[in-house]
Amino acid sequence: MIPRIAVDAMGGDHAPDVVVEGAILSAKEAKTAHEIFLFGQEESLNTLLSKHGGENIDSIHVVHAPDVIEMDESPSTALKSKPNSSIHLGLGYVKAGKCDAFLSNGNTGAAMAGALFILGRLPNVSRPSLAGIYPTTKSFSIVMDVGANVDCKPSHLAQFAKMGSIYAEKHLKRDNPIVALMNVGEEPGKGNEQVKAAFEEIEKLEGINFIGNIEGRDLMHHAADVVVCDGFVGNIMLKLGESVATALKQMFMEAIQGNNLSQEEAGLVKKVLGSVFQRFNYEEYGGAPLLGVNGTVLIGHGGSSARACKHIIQEAAEIAPLALPAAIESAL
Amino acid sequence: MIPRIAVDAMGGDHAPDVVVEGAILSAKEAKTAHEIFLFGQEESLNTLLSKHGGENIDSIHVVHAPDVIEMDESPSTALKSKPNSSIHLGLGYVKAGKCDAFLSNGNTGAAMAGALFILGRLPNVSRPSLAGIYPTTKSFSIVMDVGANVDCKPSHLAQFAKMGSIYAEKHLKRDNPIVALMNVGEEPGKGNEQVKAAFEEIEKLEGINFIGNIEGRDLMHHAADVVVCDGFVGNIMLKLGESVATALKQMFMEAIQGNNLSQEEAGLVKKVLGSVFQRFNYEEYGGAPLLGVNGTVLIGHGGSSARACKHIIQEAAEIAPLALPAAIESAL
Numbered sequence: 091m092i093p094r095i096a097v098d099a100m101g102g103d104h105a106p107d108v109v110v111e112g113a114i115l116s117a118k119e120a121k122t123a124h125e126i127f128l129f130g131q132e133e134s135l136n137t138l139l140s141k142h143g144g145e146n147i148d149s150i151h152v153v154h155a156p157d158v159i160e161m162d163e164s165p166s167t168a169l170k171s172k173p174n175s176s177i178h179l180g181l182g183y184v185k186a187g188k189c190d191a192f193l194s195n196g197n198t199g200a201a202m203a204g205a206l207f208i209l210g211r212l213p214n215v216s217r218p219s220l221a222g223i224y225p226t227t228k229s230f231s232i233v234m235d236v237g238a239n240v241d242c243k244p245s246h247l248a249q250f251a252k253m254g255s256i257y258a259e260k261h262l263k264r265d266n267p268i269v270a271l272m273n274v275g276e277e278p279g280k281g282n283e284q285v286k287a288a289f290e291e292i293e294k295l296e297g298i299n300f301i302g303n304i305e306g307r308d309l310m311h312h313a314a315d316v317v318v319c320d321g322f323v324g325n326i327m328l329k330l331g332e333s334v335a336t337a338l339k340q341m342f343m344e345a346i347q348g349n350n351l352s353q354e355e356a357g358l359v360k361k362v363l364g365s366v367f368q369r370f371n372y373e374e375y376g377g378a379p380l381l382g383v384n385g386t387v388l389i390g391h392g393g394s395s396a397r398a399c400k401h402i403i404q405e406a407a408e409i410a411p412l413a414l415p416a417a418i419e420s421a422l
Numbered sequence: 423m424i425p426r427i428a429v430d431a432m433g434g435d436h437a438p439d440v441v442v443e444g445a446i447l448s449a450k451e452a453k454t455a456h457e458i459f460l461f462g463q464e465e466s467l468n469t470l471l472s473k474h475g476g477e478n479i480d481s482i483h484v485v486h487a488p489d490v491i492e493m494d495e496s497p498s499t500a501l502k503s504k505p506n507s508s509i510h511l512g513l514g515y516v517k518a519g520k521c522d523a524f525l526s527n528g529n530t531g532a533a534m535a536g537a538l539f540i541l542g543r544l545p546n547v548s549r550p551s552l553a554g555i556y557p558t559t560k561s562f563s564i565v566m567d568v569g570a571n572v573d574c575k576p577s578h579l580a581q582f583a584k585m586g587s588i589y590a591e592k593h594l595k596r597d598n599p600i601v602a603l604m605n606v607g608e609e610p611g612k613g614n615e616q617v618k619a620a621f622e623e624i625e626k627l628e629g630i631n632f633i634g635n636i637e638g639r640d641l642m643h644h645a646a647d648v649v650v651c652d653g654f655v656g657n658i659m660l661k662l663g664e665s666v667a668t669a670l671k672q673m674f675m676e677a678i679q680g681n682n683l684s685q686e687e688a689g690l691v692k693k694v695l696g697s698v699f700q701r702f703n704y705e706e707y708g709g710a711p712l713l714g715v716n717g718t719v720l721i722g723h724g725g726s727s728a729r730a731c732k733h734i735i736q737e738a739a740e741i742a743p744l745a746l747p748a749a750i751e752s753a754l
Contacts, residue, residue, distance in 0.1 A: 162609075226669070227669050227672045227673060237606055240606055240613060240614040241614045241615055272658060274569055274572055274653070274654055274657040274658065277494075281572060281654070282572040282573045282652075282654045283573055285654075305657075305658070305661050306657065306658035306659065306660065306661030306662035306663075306664075306665065307661040307662065307664050307665035307668075308665070309662060309665070310662070310665050310666065310669035311665060311668070311669055320614075321606070322606055322613070322614045322617075322655070323654070323655060323658060325606040325637075325638065326604060326606065326637070326638035326655060326658075326659065327638065327658065327659075327662060328638065329637050329638030329639040330638035330639065330641060330642070330659060330662060330663075331638075331662075332638075332639050333638065333639035333640070333641070333642050333643060334642065334666055334670075336639075336643070337558070337559050337642035337643055338666075338670070338698065340559045341559060341698045341701070342694060342695075342698055345694045345697045345698050346694055348697070349693065349694055349697070351690070351694070355690055358683070358687055358690065358691065359690065359691050359694050361681065362674060362677050362678055362681055362683070362691050363674075365677045365680070365681065366670065366673045366674055366677050369673070
């Protein structure tokens, strides 16, 4: 199977330019063979394909989607009033079996609502959830939810645990992935009302390797493969993690100046810093899959660059053949 | 006024040894003149004072408190069954006006419950709150709550905003401190039910400089002097911040080895790293004041070293003369 990826070429702060460029990079690199379907305003996309030298790439196709959903538009209004948007049509291709995955860098709310509306929830899934990636000392952990659900019941968290475990096993190839609940203390019985009840529900689940609570300080030390929390907490943690590199870089640059290093010495320090901070660069991580909908859907960063777009397309090509929706459906 | 500090010498993972050592360091450094009252088992404390060369320091006093509350003991049981604990007697000295501040490195739950029980809440304060310190590119921000209240109503968050603003102004000498609400998006109307309602309540408050929502990525870039959140979110953020330095140190050490640096080059890189990571070391920050109780109370880190104990004693000596309880009482 050669995965066919439906790409929302109009989504993201720097769309469609960087999305087209990312598609070309991905097609040329062809790490995993894949077909790319760019959804957006045809004329504009063809112009950009020529601009970036991608007009003759056979694996890139343009599908005309005249409506454009802006980044700050209300998801519900946009979905109703713009049926020919890149989000609608791209998801429609997945629904119709003409594509194997859909991805968008925004409007995130509209992309998620569209996925729910067009593809639908899997049976028994209460809340589809975004699975984010967190860099750790060992490799990285899955954090879910990272923003799809800011108000969660304990039962939602239990489903996140289950879906996250399947994702970690299938995509990250972790055997018997370690699942933990993000909390303010390690002992059972710690936490707010939500996580105390979630702990009991997760503990009862079969087929997952639940180790109990972890604390904020354990996340970066890779205490678990899958870290369960609601989308409010997960979103804050994820964005805090993204800022670690930028904030520390600034602090280190000041320290380099403060220490009066020579140019050569500063270069050496920057080289070491760069190799670590690379791991905190979300551009390298692709997007977050929306688990629990009936299809493969990935949500990327609004500020995505061409490089980030390349990675999310390649990630979609890797994830689509895993048939995660079927695995989740049979587990829940 | 020479501040008199009541110190729970029995609280913390390494108590009483490090607490006594920290008291001696603080008394000898005498950055701010202060009297230290060590509450705990007299014999043991006197032995430790001799061990660390502090038996003849006039500004250190020992007050016998025979009961010891263990770190993992249930706060409510401990408070009832151990009336002669260091927590009870130390807080009693503050209540009676014989000391100006109380501090403890744990059992945190017992210390907070004790403060509520013995000193009481200030009028109109619904929930006393722990104000934590977060290192930023500029200096540091106050995060509150960091764990005293894991289930919060919107009105509680509004009080945290008010109390945090007073603390930032009085203690950190910030003029018209910037107050922000931690959220998943910047626009008003973003967030879970709790913060959406809190936003509206905080907006109505007079006398604070509320700039609206900030996101996880803004925290370390010093978007605000006071960051408002519930104790569940704040505790996770705070501990995540503490782990940034330890996790990155490990990653950098691996990068230094991976880059085959000479010993001299590695030393240079470590020097630059050290100067930045110092700012993430909670030992340097003293403790978190419990704002909203009728007295000055500081809670330190359970794992505190002697150096951390020294800093929290000195911080208590700085905070006590500010009369924060009176300022909070007149503002609420």
